[in-house]
Amino acid sequence: MTHYGAIEAGGTKFVLAVGDDQFNLLEKLSIPTRKPEETLEEVVAFFKEHPIDALGLGSFGPIDLNKDSETYGWITNTPKLAWQMFDVVGYLEKALKVPVIPTTDVNAACYGEYRFGVAKGKKSAVYYTVGTGIGAGAINQGQFISGLSHPEMGHMKVVPHPDDDFQGACPFHGNCLEGMASGPAIEKRTGKKGDQLSVDDPTWDFVSDYLAQAIYNTALMLDPEVIIFGGGVMKQTHVLNKVRTLVTQYMNGYKELPALTDYIKLASLNDNQGVLGCFALANDYLENKKVLESKVN
Numbered sequence: 001m002t003h004y005g006a007i008e009a010g011g012t013k014f015v016l017a018v019g020d021d022q023f024n025l026l027e028k029l030s031i032p033t034r035k036p037e038e039t040l041e042e043v044v045a046f047f048k049e050h051p052i053d054a055l056g057l058g059s060f061g062p063i064d065l066n067k068d069s070e071t072y073g074w075i076t077n078t079p080k081l082a083w084q085m086f087d088v089v090g091y092l093e094k095a096l097k098v099p100v101i102p103t104t105d106v107n108a109a110c111y112g113e114y115r116f117g118v119a120k121g122k123k124s125a126v127y128y129t130v131g132t133g134i135g136a137g138a139i140n141q142g143q144f145i146s147g148l149s150h151p152e153m154g155h156m157k158v159v160p161h162p163d164d165d166f167q168g169a170c171p172f173h174g175n176c177l178e179g180m181a182s183g184p185a186i187e188k189r190t191g192k193k194g195d196q197l198s199v200d201d202p203t204w205d206f207v208s209d210y211l212a213q214a215i216y217n218t219a220l221m222l223d224p225e226v227i228i229f230g231g232g233v234m235k236q237t238h239v240l241n242k243v244r245t246l247v248t249q250y251m252n253g254y255k256e257l258p259a260l261t262d263y264i265k266l267a268s269l270n271d272n273q274g275v276l277g278c279f280a281l282a283n284d285y286l287e288n289k290k291v292l293e294s295k296v297n
């Protein structure tokens with residue numbers, strides 16, 4: 001039987017998983033992210049114990065996803081210095097001797113929702129994670145939207161809320177979307193983690209405002225059929241209604257959208273959207289290979 005592997009590679013943890021050909025989750029393990037070799041040795045040991053036929057990798061970035069590039073599959077200029085210019089795909093393919101299909105963590109989650117979750121049956125979707133960082137993955141007609149490598153929507157500029165004097169937490173841009181609305185931005189602004197803030201803390205008005213600006217921009221620029229939110233900060237589900245109200249205000253009737261309860265949704269796969277997206281990438285690769293081989297033979 002075919003087995004698919006998944007790695008959700010994050011800055012704090014790596015989630016490793018194995019699924020069968022029906023996409024049932026058979027094994028799942030979370031390990032802390034350390035230096036590349038140290039982390040990947042444990043990854044390799046896991047997949048040697050639970051063999052797979054192909055591996056989907058949803059990685060923190062930036063990761064070079066341009067197949068024509070000499071550094072395809074490398075983590076590039078990340079602030080996590082030990083991982084800078086590290087060939088993660090090459091390392092895994094060499095050690096495991098299976099094809100590795102890389103994408104961003106948010107693309108993988110977007111694809112999970114597209115194949116199995118709230119975006120199933122749609123032709124296009126955008127998935128935002130609001131957690132340690134903010135990022136978004138986008139799919140149109142079954143393809144990830146990319147060009148030079150992959151989008152970086154989490155770092156879009158947002159207009160500061162008039163009552164928000166926080167200068168922002170992004171080391172590159174200060175008050176970009178991630179700098180203003182990520183989990184660490186909330187913590188830096190208030191001295192408390194998001195889950196310690198009361199529901200009526202004004203911080204939620206600011207966070208909702210920045211996320212609404214992102215949705216407004218996304219709706220206008222990419223025109224997806226659905227926009228999905230995941231990540232730790234979105235466990236504050238009250239934020240979602242504020243975001244919907246503000247999107248309506250900002251759009252001001254200009255672009256017709258579906259009912260916002262259908263258009264702006266929470267992730268639906270119990271935090272397995274990334275893993276399932278990785279399984280689906282592995283499945284696509286193997287199916288495609290089968291088709292190609294049948295044409296050759």
Ligand code: ADP
Nearest residue numbers: 010131132133183184193194195231232233235
């Ligand atoms: P990661 O981005 O590392 O994959 P998460 O998506 O869980 O992980 O995001 C972690 C961030 O989300 C942390 O900054 C944390 O403080 C914040 N967070 C986690 N749970 C909640 C919650 N219930 N309410 C608000 N913020 C939360």
Ligand code: ZN
Nearest residue numbers: 155170173176
């Ligand atoms: Zn930024």
